[in-house]
Amino acid sequence: MSGPAGATPHASSRAAVLDVIRAAGTISRVGLVNATGFTGATISTVVRRLIDDGLVLETGRAESTGGKRRVLLQLNQSSRFAVGVHLDHAGITYVLTNLGGxxxxxxxxxxxxxxxxxxxxxxxxxxxxxxxEGAGIDRGRVLGLGLVAPGPMNQTSGMRLVPPAMRHWDDFPLDRELQSATRLPVVLDNDATAAALGEHWSGDVGGTPTFAAIYMGTGIGAGLMVNGITFRGASGNAGEIGHVCLDADGPECWCGARGCTEVLAGPGAVVEAARADPAVARAAGLATGPAERPRRLADFAAVTRAALRGEPGARALLERSARNLAVAARTLANVMDLEQMVLTGPSLAIAGSIYLPVVQGELDRAFFARATHGVTVRLSRSAATAPAIGAAALVLQSELVPLREGLRLPDNLADAEPAAPSAPR
Structure with a gap:
């Protein structure tokens, strides 16, 4: 499984069935026939093997519709696990997730x-x-390790990490070296893309198959899900709204362009502006002068806390950042014709309450297709650890349910057959 993660076809009917069960939460064998188009005999065979492998459980019966109540199926959440790792200059986050994410x-x-x-x-x-070991999990039930980091990605050499703070990682064969060191299969991806997959896998976006996850950690990016498929582009770098130009004559960005979203709205820009303003720096407890890169996320959090306490200068800096991010988000929504966006990442976990209304207001006011439909913006419930959770979801998807391009899971799977909570099996 080592190497860049990509949207690959279902390896078998087993993978397709397991994915529908995951998406539905609970579903009967008849529901699986309707959702997949497979024959009843195929569904019976596949489900029996999934139960024998411990991946699926029978869990009560659906409410009666006049005939025999149908047996419901669901994932056996504790049957398999995955490790997710978010690698960044500012910190490394590790999560261990169960089969459901x-x-x-x-x-x-x-x-x-x-x-x-x-x-x-x-x-x-x-x-x-x-x-x-600390979680008490049998290592044999751990499918692998997902590793995500800031882009850009280089799919021919494993992974290339080239933001300025990580230039010494250029072309290091991270996937091979980490696989050898951990003795686990390793899959790699961009952190923003992984965050979007994590939202999709956990079901936090409901039945919405197409959405964007706007990501802000030490930088800015976006992950894209299209019809339930992670859209990565030709090299795995789709969604880089941090490098959408907002001001052609703006400051130079590390990517080589000028006026990028990241250089105008990113945490580094907020911290630099805060340090340059003695009143804001004093209110936030920052030293004046250039920020040390490892402290930028901590300093951004300090500015946010000052803003939430009512310091007007700090609030103004964050709102300016939010307005720039909102313009980039609107651009993405216009290009993709989106109906839903999720704000996520460590920085938005801290400052999301300030950014959310600004982004939503921009889309309500100026989204091109607003006369036809709106765009709902919400804050992720797991914004701080979203990339690591998504990294684990990469493993779960690639090992168990790789998707076929164009697969559309029915929108009403989750509520098609409500369970009778007290019904015996």
């Missing part, structure tokens, strides 16, 4: 800093072992 263990550790990649990989392997 729910987090059963998590921890955060120091970021990559200036350490050499082999040193960081050795540390990560030790920390992954501690995560699994």
């Amino acid at each position: 729910s987090v059963v263990a998590r921890m955060s550790r120091a970021g990559v800093g200036t350490d050499d990649p082999p040193v960081v990989v050795a540390r990560m392997a030790t920390e992954v072992d501690a995560l699994i």
Whole structure:
């Protein structure tokens, strides 16, 4: 499984059936026939094998519609697990999720800093072992490890991490080295893309098959889901709204362009402006002068806390950032004709209450297709750990339910057959 994650066809009818059960929550065999188009005999055979493998459970019966009540099926959440790791200069986040994507263990550790990649990989392997052992999970039930990091991605050389703070990771074969160190299959992806997949896998976006996850950590990006398929583009770098130009004559961005969303609205821009304003710096407890890169997320949190306490200068800086992010989000919504957006990532976990109304207001006011439909914006329930959760979902999807392009899961799966809570099996 090592290498860049991609949307691949279902390997078998088993994968398709398991994916429908996951999406539905609970569903009967008849419901599976209707959802997949497979014959009753095929569904019976596949379901029996999934039950024998411990992946699916029979869980009571549906309410009667006049005939025999149908037996309902659901994932056996504790049958398999996956590790998700978000690698960033500011910190490394680890999660262990069950088959349904729910987090059963998590921890955060120091970021990559200036350490050499082999040193960081050795540390990560030790920390992954501690995560699994601390949760009391049999390692044999761990399917693999998903690793996500800031882009851009280079799919021919494993992964290429080239934001300025991580230039010493250029072309390091991270997937191979981490797989060797952890003895787990490794799958790689962009952190914003993983965050979108995590929202989809956990069901937090409801039945919406097409949406964008607007991501802000130390940088800005977006993950795109189209008809239930993660859209990655030709090289895995789709959704880079952090490098949409908002001002052609604006400040230079590390990517080489000028006036990018990230250089105008990112946490680094907010912190630099705060440090340059003595009143804001004092209110937030910041030292004046240039920010040290490892502290930018912590400093952004300090500015946010000052804004939430009512410091007007701090509030103004965040609202300016939010307006720039909102314009980039509107651009993405116009291009993709979206109906839903999710705000996620460590920075929006901190400041989401300030950004959400600004982004929603921009879309309500100026989204091109607003006369036909609106765009709903919400804050992720797991914004702080979304990339790591999505990284684990990459493993679950690639190992168990790789999707076929164009698959549309029925919108009404979850409520087609309401369970009778007290019904015997």
